[in-house]
Amino acid sequence: MNILVTGSRGQLGSEIHELSPKAGKHRFFFFDLPELDITDPAQVEKACAINSIQAIVNCAAYTAVDRAETDAEAAYRVNRDGAAVLAACAARINALLVHISTDYVFDGKASLPYRESDPVNPLGVYGKSKWEGEERIREIAPSHIIIRTSWLYSGYGANFVKTMLRLGRERDTLNVVFDQIGSPTSASDLAEAVLSILDRAETGKRYSMTFHYADEGVCSWYDFAVSIMEMAGLDCTVLPVDSTQYPQAAQRPHFSVMDKSAVKREWGLRIPHWSVSLARQIEKILKTTSSNS
Ligand SMILES: NC(=O)c1ccc[n+]([C@@H]2O[C@H](COP(=O)([O-])OP(=O)(O)OC[C@H]3O[C@@H](n4cnc5c(N)ncnc54)[C@H](OP(=O)(O)O)[C@@H]3O)[C@@H](O)[C@H]2O)c1
Numbered sequence: 392m393n394i395l396v397t398g399s400r401g402q403l404g405s406e407i408h409e410l411s412p413k414a415g416k417h418r419f420f421f422f423d424l425p426e427l428d429i430t431d432p433a434q435v436e437k438a439c440a441i442n443s444i445q446a447i448v449n450c451a452a453y454t455a456v457d458r459a460e461t462d463a464e465a466a467y468r469v470n471r472d473g474a475a476v477l478a479a480c481a482a483r484i485n486a487l488l489v490h491i492s493t494d495y496v497f498d499g500k501a502s503l504p505y506r507e508s509d510p511v512n513p514l515g516v517y518g519k520s521k522w523e524g525e526e527r528i529r530e531i532a533p534s535h536i537i538i539r540t541s542w543l544y545s546g547y548g549a550n551f552v553k554t555m556l557r558l559g560r561e562r563d564t565l566n567v568v569f570d571q572i573g574s575p576t577s578a579s580d581l582a583e584a585v586l587s588i589l590d591r592a593e594t595g596k597r598y599s600m601t602f603h604y605a606d607e608g609v610c611s612w613y614d615f616a617v618s619i620m621e622m623a624g625l626d627c628t629v630l631p632v633d634s635t636q637y638p639q640a641a642q643r644p645h646f647s648v649m650d651k652s653a654v655k656r657e658w659g660l661r662i663p664h665w666s667v668s669l670a671r672q673i674e675k676i677l678k679t680t681s682s683n684s
Contacts, residue, residue, distance in 0.1 A: 392417050394589065395444045397477070398451025399423045403491060405547035406582035407448065414586045420444065423451070429473035435480045445594070446487040448585060449477050452521070456495070457640035459516040466520040474524030478531035487592060488532045489585060494541035494573060494605070496522045499644020506650045507539075507601045515641035525601070536588060537601040538581075538654070541647055542615075544669075545578035546676045552669070555616050556676065559625035569613035569631035573647040574605035577668035588658050602657070603649035606665035618666060622673045 398404045399421035411419045420442045427434050429451045438444070452470055453459060459466035474490060481488040495518035496511040513519045528535050544550040558565055584604050592598065610618075613631045620627050634643070654660055 392445040392589065392594065393443050394419050394446045394448060395438055395442065396421045396448045396450060397423070397427060397429050398449065400547075401450055401452070401454070402543055402545035402548040402550060402578040403581055403585075404450035406545055406578045407450065407585060410579070410582050410586055414590065417589065429477055430468050432476050432479070435476055436483075439480055439484055439486070444484060444486055446489065446589060446592070447477055447481055448489045448589070449474065450491060452491070453517070456515065456517045456643075459520065460640040463516045463520070466516050467523070470517070470520035471523040471527060475527035475531060478528045478535070481532045481534070486534070487598060488528060488535045489588065490525070490528050490535060490537045491581075492525050492537055492539045493518065493521045494539060494647035494649055495644065496525070496539065497644055497647055499571075499646045501646055504648045504650035505603065507603055507653055514644060517641060529599070534597040534599070536592070536598050538585070538604050539601070539649060540576050540581055540603075541573050541605045541649060542575040543578050543581065544575060544672065546672060546679060547578070551575075551612070551615065552619055552672065553676065555619040556623055556625070556673070559620050559623060559627040562627055564628045564630055565616065566630050566632040566637060567613045567616040568634050568637050569611045570633045571643055571645055571647075572609060572611050573644075574607070574609055574649065575615050575665040575669065576605045577663075577665075577672050579672065580606055580663055580668050584654070584658075584660055584662075587660060591658055600657070602654040603651050604654050604660075604662070605649055605651065606668055607651075607662045608665045609648050610665065615669075618669060619673065622670050623677060
């Protein structure tokens with residue numbers, strides 16, 4: 392398949408780029424701002440037409456969760472309207488649209504892992520804009536696979552792991568919330584999952600599916616931070632605090648664990664435990680940092 396990857400210089404897009412030479416049976420075309428703005432139908436149509444695109448993987452998003460609260464227009468423009476532009480193009484050219492969404496479509500009031508069919512109730516602008524993007528895709532793109540993920544990190548871009556590694560070197564102690572529970576996900580694992588799905592997707596078949604994908608296991612941001620410090624050998628004490636002691640502009644779900652049975656069953660995926668992937672990614676990040684210094 393000829394595959395267009397949008398938002399290709401973000402965390403997930405970069406990981407797909409890194410893995411793409413191994414996916415030899417596909418030809419990938421990577422685009423990000425400024426050369427391809429997903430909110431611009433003409434740019435999207437042109438990129439698809441000149442590269443005879445058969446599938447689109449949308450990694451582009453407005454991901455600044457707190458900023459979205461005061462910049463709602465920009466968040467909706469990319470996460471809802473941009474998704475609709477890609478869906479309309481996919482519909483016109485008969486392409487499969489693989490779109491990434493988020494655990495923040497849920498309000499976190501559940502006590503069991505969220506299934507794909509559970510009712511959504513996003514708490515903030517980011518989650519709402521991503522949910523509306525999902526809905527546009529379901530309405531417009533005849534063939535789509537929506538994958539909700541959570542707590543993404545990577546050696547590329549800015550994320551919690553890289554922030555902890557920096558602060559762990561700078562500080563003796565650090566406060567991290569313990570009352571938000573979820574599943575950290577290596578963007579590299581998600582990239583592998585996306586490529587496996589593309590490998591197994593049947594050309595010409597119409598998909599209308601939503602899945603949950605996160606790395607296996609569950610923890611709080613506090614547990615995650617403790618593991619990062621231990622794995623990186625950093626002498627920084629992480630102190631547990633609750634969310635009221637760490638106010639942020641956007642409210643986050645307290646529980647955003649997702650049930651991944653469907654994605655494993657449908658596509659035969661084996662998902663690594665978050666701690667195994669974290670160890671591998673920290674080793675990679677530290678190696679890159681030391682070779683750059
Ligand atoms: N990060 C997380 O913890 C997390 C958790 C759950 C779900 N997700 C979802 O997973 C997906 C991938 O996330 P990520 O962490 O890889 O995101 P990311 O690192 O923020 O990358 C997003 C990319 O999209 C680009 N972009 C923004 N607006 C665009 C536009 N109008 N047209 C084209 N490209 C545009 C960004 O460019 P600029 O940097 O120049 O803006 C960036 O390169 C997203 O759908 C996100 O909502 C992320």
